[in-house]
Amino acid sequence: MRQTLFALCLAAAASPVLAQDETKGRIDFVKEIQPILQNHCVKCHGAKKQEGELRLDLKKHVFHDEKDLWSIVPGDAEFSPVYERIILPADDPDVMPAEGEPLTPEQVAKIKTWIEQGAEWPESADQALLELEAKRKAREVITLPELDDAQRAAEAQAIDAVREAGGLALRVAANTTAIEVNFSLLGDKVTDAHLETLRGLEPTLVWLNLARTKVGDAGVRSLGGFQQMRRLNLANSAVTDAGLETLAGLEGLEYLNLYGTAVTDAGLRHLEGLGGLQRLYLWQTQVTDEGAANLLKKLPDLQIDLGRAAEALLAPAEPKPAPINDKCPVSDKPVDVAHTSEIDGKLVAFCCGNCKAKFDADPAPFRAKLGLEVAAAKPINDTCPVSGKPIDASKTSTIDGKLVAFCCGNCKAKFDADPAPFRAKLGLEAK
Ligand code: HEC
CATH class of the missing domain: 3.80.10.10 (Ribonuclease Inhibitor)
Structure with a gap:
């Protein structure tokens, strides 16, 4: 067992490209990580089977509501069960994938780097996957x-x-x-x-x-x-x-x-x-x-x-107001809804208690980032970018620091999930 682990380390160390260049650059989730998960994990951790009650196919299942139970901890590979399991020796009963070839040292290193870089998982990656799935289903009809x-x-x-x-x-x-x-x-x-x-x-x-x-x-x-x-x-x-x-x-x-x-x-x-x-x-x-x-x-x-x-x-009968931001205005990290403050009657969330304390002491420098000044003014659009219907000024999101309004909560949800396709309609630069 020890020997296998040693061999694994050796293989990783013997690959200088990997240790230096490759891990320095930003890992591209869609090109480099999603295929590993799809080819080696999703058969047991996806829509059909959820071994260990774990799904690794879609963002909402990986980064679900119970943050303490995430199997991928953004920024911390060593604490991520996914990483812990893939670095086990090939003959360890807990090694993942549970069947078939183990991941290569390159694949393991990529996952490690990706997690350490924040485990970014674009919504568009899931969209592409779902579309592919829909096409496959449509062909099945034939x-x-x-x-x-x-x-x-x-x-x-x-x-x-x-x-x-x-x-x-x-x-x-x-x-x-x-x-x-x-x-x-x-x-x-x-x-x-x-x-x-x-x-x-x-x-x-x-x-x-x-x-x-x-x-x-x-x-x-x-x-x-x-x-x-x-x-x-x-x-x-x-x-x-x-x-x-x-x-x-x-x-x-x-x-x-x-x-x-x-x-x-x-x-x-x-x-x-x-x-x-x-x-x-x-x-x-x-x-x-x-x-x-x-x-x-x-x-x-x-x-x-x-x-x-x-x-x-x-949601429970009396829904909690949702925070207006998903990135911490102080650190830019993803928010943890356990840490919130109120400003202008709106809920703002932070990544941690420290950032909340900083914000509470003096919110002024962070207002712009939260789109608050703009909010006091007017949304940049008067028709819903999703449906083309007139807007309801109470349904808004911010993008690039600008306030965008929608005709209804459904359109807002669609936009929030993936704003990219609507940027042009709002006169915002494509990203
Ligand atoms: C052939 C089926 C199979 C494949 C393929 C597979 N797993 Fe698993 N996985 C299991 C089973 C069964 C369990 C539950 C038993 C256990 O915890 O070992 C599990 C459990 C896990 C757990 C622990 C879940 C928890 O919190 O209890 C993690 C993490 C995990 N797998 C990650 C992966 C990753 C990452 C891959 C792809 C590299 C993968 N698995 C591929 C069958 C599989």
Whole structure:
């Protein structure tokens, strides 16, 4: 064991490039670190599996709310469980990765340097990953089981029947056998009986749009055999909680729109087993914040759209005001929300108690950094950079020391997550 460790040290020491040049420069997370995590860790610490209750795929999972439990401690490799585990000898039972080749000394050194440089993890890195994942998923739609002759004939008949009934039936893309059916254009002329036309499309129907139709629970119940279904739009239909029970069996469902329906928290319970569900629309339903939060506990990766700010969902009833800054105005380090002060009725957070004390003694020098003077004046924009709608002056963020306003909390959240795409619209220099 000792020998392996020794060999590891030797290998690292024998690589002068690594020890000097490479570690001097700034490590690029996207190019140098993310691929290591993706290729060697995420299979056990990602969306599918969370060994040791650890995820290393997305920023929000790595730098989660319980800061004391972070497995990567920015600035401190030796105290970071991730680093501790990858430097163990190859035969140590605790070494990570737990299977397969150990990381190379170069990879280990890069992770060490990256952590010591502050473990910067740009939001855009996660965005790129999610987009890639979405594309991979979209391609998956294309590969469905081959149909035999009888199935092909039944499918052709069904397509004709849908079209005769006034609906649309098409392939979702040129290179796939997957079918999309849309009855929403006929609106309330469509009843449960129209769904009879779908018989024969069981192996290939992936998207079904029944928005604004009169389809109700009996109709939805007839969809139980459509195991390839990915997207189902029931917005403003007559479906209720009883219909959702059928949907529990559509295990491939990724998108479900229940906007404007009579569903309640009780109905949502039927969806708890739909592990592939990515987006769920629930505006103007009877679903409560609590009901949505309960579902999120079962499906943490699901994005629920309640037509109100999603972050409110998991917050306590009396939400704490959020600090206006995410970098300490004194040290520029990431803030720890345990250390805050109030100024101009706004909450400001610091990285530590020392910085808070410095700020409290004389806040004046830090006002500009917090965008406070600008805040007293006016936001630099009058339409929301995200939606193009008129702004609500109470929804603001600061960027480059300037105040930017949004039409709603959702747009603010989108902007805060990654302001880069909106900089040009605000007349700010691209970064
Ligand atoms: C083949 C599966 C597998 C792979 C790949 C893997 N791990 Fe693990 N990891 C585990 C298991 C199982 C545990 C829980 C048992 C334990 O703590 O050893 C764990 C636990 C951990 C822990 C401790 C979590 C805690 O706080 O209890 C860390 C840190 C960790 N892994 C980091 C990594 C890193 C970094 C990589 C990639 C370089 C990686 N793992 C790759 C299976 C894996």
